[in-house]
Amino acid sequence: MSSTLEKIASDLADDTIAIMQKTGDDRLHFEVAKVLGSSSQTLEEAYLHEVRVRLAGRAAKAFLKDKIAKLAAGAKSGGAPDQ
Template structure:
């Protein structure tokens, strides 16, 4: 993994962790703005990492919901 990818990945992990703890769903834009002032390349890589993680999280939540609905549908009715 390149330094760029590793840095972007670690920053994305840290940002999402803080976003989840604080409820600040716009923090990644603040971090991206800061990065963009000195490295547009890192900014773009970071935003890609954040988007991938957020999309994955949303997809996992959808699959969890669908799986739960399937299990609930298979339970005998009382």
């Protein structure tokens, strides 16, 4: 992938996710992808990849944060945390 393609896809993914968080519109990235796909399938694919990576990373971080909170709660109560 060219650096220009990666930069544009990355910037669009960041902007889209920021708007998704503010509006609660969890399907916005598909609408943006449709706009991109009408003129550049290559950019559409790179953009969707960037969005998926970011959303997956956020989900994993939320999972780990929850896991840590459960471990801390288990340690405070003296019991074993749920697995």
